[in-house]
Amino acid sequence: MGDDERTALEPDELEPDELGGDAACWLGSVCADCGAMIEGPPGTACWRCGGTHREGD
Ligand SMILES: [Zn+2]
Numbered sequence: 001m002g003d004d005e006r007t008a009l010e011p012d013e014l015e016p017d018e019l020g021g022d023a024a025c026w027l028g029s030v031c032a033d034c035g036a037m038i039e040g041p042p043g044t045a046c047w048r049c050g051g052t053h054r055e056g057d
Contacts, residue, residue, distance in 0.1 A: 030055040 029038045033051040038044055045052050 032057060 029040075029042075030036070031038050031046040031049065031051055032053040032055050034046065034049040036046055036048040038046050038054065042054075043052060
């Protein structure tokens with residue numbers, strides 16, 4: 001009695017892999033123009049030189 005709050009589970013915490021999987025595949029892209037590491041989805045402009053070309057493109 002009084003412990004009902006302990007049984008309330010957040011359904012969002014059951015599948016943490018859904019959030020981490022996609023992020024890892026586009027981390028560490030290297031800018032083909034200046035060599036800076038670009039963090040973000042494909043097409044994200046380089047934070048240093050503003051270019052969108054990456055190593056491997
Ligand atoms: Zn760059």
